[in-house]
Amino acid sequence: MVLARRTDRSFAARRMRQPEGPIKIRRVVREGILGVLIATTSGVIAGLGLAMMRGTLERMAGMLVMIPPFLDMRGNISGSLSSRLGTALHKGTIKPIYRLSAYTVQNLLGSMVLGSVMSVIIGIFAYTVCLVLGYTNAGVVSLTLTSFIGGVLANLIMIFLTFLSTVFFFHRGLDPDTVMGPYVTAIGDVVSIISLFVAAQFVLGGW
Amino acid sequence: MVSREAWTIIREGFAPNLAAMALSTLGGAILNSRVEALLALPALLLLAPPLADMAGEFGTIIGARLATALKLGYIRPRVLHRSPVLRKNVVALLITGCFASLYLGVAVLVISYISGLPLIEPAKLIGVAFVSGIMLVVVTLVSGIMLSALSIRYRKDPSDTTIPVITSIADTVGAIFLLLAAQLLNVI
Numbered sequence: 001m002v003l004a005r006r007t008d009r010s011f012a013a014r015r016m017r018q019p020e021g022p023i024k025i026r027r028v029v030r031e032g033i034l035g036v037l038i039a040t041t042s043g044v045i046a047g048l049g050l051a052m053m054r055g056t057l058e059r060m061a062g063m064l065v066m067i068p069p070f071l072d073m074r075g076n077i078s079g080s081l082s083s084r085l086g087t088a089l090h091k092g093t094i095k096p097i098y099r100l101s102a103y104t105v106q107n108l109l110g111s112m113v114l115g116s117v118m119s120v121i122i123g124i125f126a127y128t129v130c131l132v133l134g135y136t137n138a139g140v141v142s143l144t145l146t147s148f149i150g151g152v153l154a155n156l157i158m159i160f161l162t163f164l165s166t167v168f169f170f171h172r173g174l175d176p177d178t179v180m181g182p183y184v185t186a187i188g189d190v191v192s193i194i195s196l197f198v199a200a201q202f203v204l205g206g207w
Numbered sequence: 208m209v210s211r212e213a214w215t216i217i218r219e220g221f222a223p224n225l226a227a228m229a230l231s232t233l234g235g236a237i238l239n240s241r242v243e244a245l246l247a248l249p250a251l252l253l254l255a256p257p258l259a260d261m262a263g264e265f266g267t268i269i270g271a272r273l274a275t276a277l278k279l280g281y282i283r284p285r286v287l288h289r290s291p292v293l294r295k296n297v298v299a300l301l302i303t304g305c306f307a308s309l310y311l312g313v314a315v316l317v318i319s320y321i322s323g324l325p326l327i328e329p330a331k332l333i334g335v336a337f338v339s340g341i342m343l344v345v346v347t348l349v350s351g352i353m354l355s356a357l358s359i360r361y362r363k364d365p366s367d368t369t370i371p372v373i374t375s376i377a378d379t380v381g382a383i384f385l386l387l388a389a390q391l392l393n394v395i
Binding site: 026033036037039041044051062067107109113129133135 | 253303378
């Protein structure tokens, strides 16, 4: 009886044993490290931009609250755009040429409108958070205007750059689905920080 | 003229973007709670974006790897916790996390030095980057696995569900760990 139960258990254990799969730890480390180092390096460059604009951060109180959502937004908007364009290129909906078809225009327009609306919401939300938590802030108009101008600028650059790069990579035989992720992260961080700095300077009357 | 195609993009993208924005703003609010210290020690401010980017990348990798392993049949959802594939992935990503956190510390130190930012004691700066980086990688992996397990349970593709959520969590947790590591090492 005991033996039978043991046999059953060992059979069940064998049946539930997980397949090993062709996973080599060293290989995962080697393949993963490049993407992580690219993302970290682009983040360091964006961080340097942030550290350099600390005078602006001091003058526009509360601006730091909207930095993380602002940096994330370009990844979400441009990442989705490149994914959609990549699928359209694979399916043959659009041709790999640097010409704006009706499908491409509507995709760029949709991303641009979404990015602009989100920029306004980021500004208003950052102000609300400052208000609730009692942080000193530059006021709803300054924060929202900075976020909106910075967002329009960053999205305008990133959306066109994403379109051109997706077509370029596809044309060169590379899969945009694989290449565009780290690319959007790397370029987007820098473009977003510079755009936000330009917008803040404009709102503060520095230019 | 905005067509139905563009409206669909706006409509479908609005809710996930709004949720991501709300989570990331929490990260910004946490950083702003010590804004004076961060402005006085800009090397710490410099650490915030790369920490979030690094953690986002780890979340993307674990989500994508678990999704692929599941589709190829290397992982059985019911006994995910005992999976050798999961164990090997976690060990590999922890090793990668150690390298990446060390790299982050050295990169921030070099960039701060070259750009003439007010310096923190080098060992402390590398320590803050390393400690916050490792803590963030561990939390990202744990939440990535939990979210993937939930996605698998509800028959969703982990690469569609885990990745966007992890990126936003990384912003908030990254800000918390950055300030925590800086306090632990008596930098602020």
